[in-house]
Structures are given as structure tokens and as C-alpha cells.
Amino acid sequence: MSSAQNPIIEVIAFDADDTLWHNESLFTVTQAKFKQLLAGYHSDEWIEAKLNETEHRNIQHFGYGIKGFTLSMIETAIELTEGRISGAEIQQIIEYAKFMLHAPVELLDGVAETISALAGQYRLMLITKGDLFDQESKIARSGLGDHFSHLEIVSEKNTDVYRAVMARHQLDPQRFLMVGNSIKSDILPVIEAGGRAVHIPYHTTWVHEQVSDYDAASFYEIGDIRQLPGLLEEMRERG
Amino acid sequence: MSSAQNPIIEVIAFDADDTLWHNESLFTVTQAKFKQLLAGYHSDEWIEAKLNETEHRNIQHFGYGIKGFTLSMIETAIELTEGRISGAEIQQIIEYAKFMLHAPVELLDGVAETISALAGQYRLMLITKGDLFDQESKIARSGLGDHFSHLEIVSEKNTDVYRAVMARHQLDPQRFLMVGNSIKSDILPVIEAGGRAVHIPYHTTWVHEQVSDYDAASFYEIGDIRQLPGLLEEMRERG
Secondary structure (H helix, E strand, C coil): HHHHHHHCCCEECCCCCCCCCCCCHHHHHHHHHHHHHHHCCCCCHHHHHHHHHHHHHHHHHHHHCCHHHHHHHHHHHHHHHHCCCCCCHHHHHHHHHHHHHCCCCCCCHHHHHHHHHHHHHCEHHHHHECCCHHHHHHHHHHHCCCHHHEEEEEECCHHHHHHHHHHHHCCCCHEEEECCCCHHHHHHHHHCCCCEECCCCCCCCHHHHHCCCCCHCCCCCCCCCCHHHHHHHHHHCCC | HHHHHCCCCCEEECCCCCCCCCCHHHHHHHHHHHHHCCCCCCHHHHHHHHHHHHHHHHHHCCCCCCCHHHHHHHHHHHHHCCCCCHHHHHHHHHHHHHHHHHCCCCCCCCCCCCCCHHHCCEEEEEEEEECCHHHHHHHHHHCHHHHHHEEECCCCCHHHHHHHHHHCCCCCCHHHHECCCCHHHHHHHHHHCCCEEEECCCCCCCCCCHHHHHHHHHHHEECHHHHHHHHHHHHHHCC
């Protein structure tokens, strides 16, 4: 079906966090609470800088996701208060984690109708990074799960991982299109693996996802997922 | 190849933790350190009971794995000390987590040679539960990864999950054999999904994996993975 309709693209893979639903905003809200909690000890800027530093150092231990973020918040709080933080305050941080893990999944504007429309024309995949348990829960709560023929939850998004996903599903990289908000995770490694990519910027980007040195001509960029069907149409016409 | 050799079993799937490598012992050692840390406040028995209770309550939030276990240890420590635990002691608990996440992967006796021998005769899969990041790291460190044609890291092991894995890989349940140490996770749901299963008990079973009500005649049991090739031989002869 899809090959008859679009000789260029057969499979469209979507990132999830900040591409299909809001995620970074939940971390931003939690960081604001965390800064409030430690307001008696340090300035907002210093707390944020130290938290980023701890997270960066701990990715090798904890990977991506809310549980690792929470352990990094606790570690930062202990460090910044020189151990004076109370048990009740640390329990507060654990409660932030539970809140985040159960927060409603809010789809970005236009996602529900665009995904539903594209699912009739293309094979859709979801490729997301983070905690397995949390990501599965969000996919279920999003109500979008049935539109995707494959769900891939990966611990890291690099060229080797994309190559492995393509090989596992016997996908031709030339006919594979990845759509996501992170140039570092969703765009550059896909191009490197021989695929195509569409960048849809989200209003904030996590500091660990920021990159500056890349060739913007090697991928597409749109402002909103609702422009994706039009872009696919153009790609087909240009052949 | 495999179908010519064994008309009964085509795919053998292995659980990983406490089936291929030691895992529960790492948690036991950490629990001992945790009890030592809180020895000034409560008895060992009480600490263990409260930790089990917190873990059980938190599985709905955190799923399985070291990071969730660590958050549960911190929560238990705060509760049991009525908030008097110090920042330095909580940092100690976070260090237990980092130690666990990087502890050497110790294969059980006989695993390396048995897996290597079976890989030449059957399609082997690995189906394990827990943190994606941690499980991938352990598979890599085990040195066994190349023997498995598929690695499945799942957030829960129930009948639906096994059915989905079998469907995804187009496996005939009748020719699928699961090998693992947990009757609750590796054996009963596989039988329910129409597959076959071999139980290899590990010397300790995590309290949340304990079950008592089941039909022991519905699956095989061996004492050691080195008996598995002989059992497969018997199954083939009996047809």
C-alpha cells in the first residue's frame, strides 16, 4: 500500500517525548519545584548548574529517564546543602518522581489527527529513549499505540542503534524517515545511517540534547507536525 | 537447521537474572549493607520487612530494577528513621546503586559452555525484565550477547507479554521453550501462552517472585543448566 502511494518513503518513525507529547515541560516544572525546595541554600542559577552537572555525570550510571533524574536531584540536594537536607525534603523529591511518572500525557497540537491520517498511508514506528516501564506507560496513556506497527524503546539513540533497528525490521534506509525534535538524537544519527529526517523543534531543548555543529541542508525542518503530510506530498512529487 | 535436529523445540528463550548470571545475590549483599546502615534504629527483621513493603508498593511507580530499588531504599530509610537519616547516609545508598550497576556480571556454573553449545543447534532468545539501560549493559558485559538471535527486555513478564513476543517473532508456541528460575515470571505465563518451560531453581527467590499454587507437572525442572541439552535430547526422542 505505502509503496504504491509514496515511492520515496515507506516507513515513518516518530520520536515520542516532545515530538508527540509534552515531556521537557514536566522536567522544567519539577526543576522549578526543586529550586524552590533549595531556595534557602542557593540561587536558582547555581542549583540549576549543579543539577545539570550531576545529571551529566550520572548518565553513565543511570541512563535517561525519571528515576535516574530523581536520583540525581537527591544527590545534588545533598551536595548543595552539605548534607543538611532533611529526610522529609528528600521524601518530597521522591514524591516529585511519582507525580511525574503518573502525570497525564498531553499530546502536542495536531498530533492525534496527523498520526491517525498517516497511519492509513504509511507504516509508522515509534522510537523513543528512556525508562522502559515509564515509556510503555506513556504510550498506553497516549492512546496512540495502535497506530504504530512497531514500538522501539532504546537506551540510547546513535547511528548504530538506528542501523540495528533498520536491520531488525528489514528497512531500506533510503525509504526510512525519522521525525523528531532533537537534532542530536533524532536527526543526525539517522542521516549518518543513510535515512532521511524531519526536525520539528520543541520550544525548549534539554541541555544534554543541544548541538551546534551540523549541516542543516541534510534534513528537513517544519514548525508543526500538521505540515508533515504536505512535506511527504512534496517529497513524492519531487521523486 | 534446528527444525531438522529437533522437531519438538525450535526456539529456546532464556531468562537472564539468576538463570544465566547471579543477580539476587547482589541485591542480598546490598540489603545487608542497608540493614547495617540502619542498625542503630531498628532490627534487621523489621528493616527487611519494611523495605519489602515499600518495594511492593512502589512497583506500580518504578517497575523492576536497581534504580527503583534504590528509591525504595531511600524512602524506607527516611520512614524508619522518622526523617533523622543524614544526607551523607542517603548518599551512601546512592553509592550502593552505582556499585550494583557496575558490579561484574558473574555467570552461573555451566552457562558459558551450555549456551555456546545450544547456539549451534537452536535459535536462542533472551527475555529479561528490568531497567533497559542496566540489562543492556549486563548483556554486553556477560559476553553471551552474540549467541542470542533476539534480545527482549520487557517491563513485565505475563502471558500477554509472552504472546506478543511469540507473535512478533512468528513463533509457534508449541515449539517454544522458556528456561528460567522464576516460576511466576518464566514458567506459568509461558505455559498459559501455550509454550513449554524448564525451571532451574536459583538458591534464593525474591519475595515478590514467590508463588505456591501451581501444577508442577505442567513443566520440566532441572537442577543445573548443564542438564538442559540432555533434557532436549529426551524431549526429541519421546517426540
